[in-house]
Amino acid sequence: MLEIKDIEKLADLARLEISQEEKENLRNEFDGILKYVGEIQKISGDPGKKEVGAVHNVMRDDAHPHLPGEFTEDLLANAPASQDGYIKVKKIL
């Protein structure tokens, strides 16, 4: 079973602030969930490559750029704080 510190490490990685109670609950819940999903360990075997329809990377053509500022207003309208065409946040460094 996972330790509280394991849950805390995961919450830190996921940038989630959670309560002590929730950490304990998750610890218990994960016991059952991980046992259930861990059943996949029983399966061995290689599925091979998908013949048709395999997903592959597609890059957009480096052409037809949109005009600078075309979407700025629409996008900034949703930002919690903005200034002079920038999204405003606390200092990073």
Place this chain on the structure above:
Amino acid sequence: MKIDVTTLTIRKAHQALLKKEFSVKDLTDVYLANINAHDKEIHAFLEVFDDIEAQAHAAQKKFDDGTATLLTGIPFAMKDNMLIKGRRVGSASKILEGYVAPYNATVTNKLMDEGAVFIGRTNMDEFAMGSSTENSAYGPTKNPLDITRVPGGSSGGSAAAVAANFVLAAIGSDTGGSIRQPASFCGIVGFKPTYGAVSRYGLMAMGSSLDQIGPLTKTVDDAEIIFNAIKGNDPFDSTTIMDATYERKPLPKKVVIGVPRKFTEMEGVDPAVLKNFNESLKKLQESGCEIRDIEMPNIPYSLAVYYVVMPAEVSSNLARFDGVKYGLRESGEKLIDDYRLTRGKGFGREVRRRIILGTYVLSAGYHDAYYNKAIKVRGLVGNDFKKAFDSGIHVIATPTSPGPAFKIGEKTNDPLQMYLADVFTVTANIADIPAISIPSGFVTVGGKALPLGLQLQGPLGEEDILFEIGRKFEKMV
């Protein structure tokens, strides 16, 4: 004038509008009256749009100038994870409070081009995580057939809206059964296309390798009409397929239906569901289909695969919600605290649970045992389906859900119990194949008739056969 919307279909509505038996406004008025009378109780909608009259007016113009198509003037509900430019949208989450869509989803554009009328955005489990719509940050939706029960999830609002005659059709999304299971709980048709058949551009992503958009409707024909309108390759979604990607076989003269018998009879399946399932198979057999029991050795692991792959993709997709670009921003001491507090407060419990689970299965030391393994087993499940379809099986039948709609609050204490509700539906998302749930009858529980659904799954790209058999089956029920 009285329009009976309970038996209305898209084609019937279209004919009536063409013949001017009623106007688009007459039609939307009936649905709005139903919403006003009953949605306070049902809570299918998070928002009923305030410009319906203007939309109806624009649709009516298309009838007046002869450019109307099948979907013109048809009242639609859109799940709250589909973007409509200029309108509020939020995946039923507090973290997106105030967010206004800056662009249209491709599906939105396609429906708009036809002149469909958007009645409102429907309630859902937060970020599509759930099987009951109880995980909405705005309260659950009730099942119109029994308001003490859930409508299913995560497209519960969309399913309830159609079942309660608030709209003629609804759009939902399906990552592990989120269209089909609520459709079966509410007694309507729910359809998930082949992965890549419908563009996901403008759908808030949950599990990018699993998500598909699809219709919830009263009839199979309506589902097919909507699918044909929304499908298509899209340069904005590079996982969309072309028409020719999958070879489509002609419809068979004698349909062979495969049943993974051991799987459908697993522990935990309600005996009433099995009884109804076997009755459905009998009806199909009497109509000329062959029923053939098949072995699918890896299919019982589909749910385990899903609950590794999906949370992994969720943890990645929801990383963008950080209080910086949009939505809620909670303030802490430093920037990193802004992230932690925003996400901790803005996301609900189930969302937090799945993000952390996904973080775990992707983390160093566990990545190989869980995520990489799940990808392999996913391939093996896909192979099981391919083997069955290559052996002369045309569609695979199971019940849609192991039980009818459960009571509100019944499964909220045990996440794993809730996850098991998806055991029959996740297979189609894992294998990328199309699947449909068709109402198959009722089971009486506590004096109320609760709907059940038959699920058919087809080969990649072969939605046709699902619609064909679906149309035949719905007449037999």
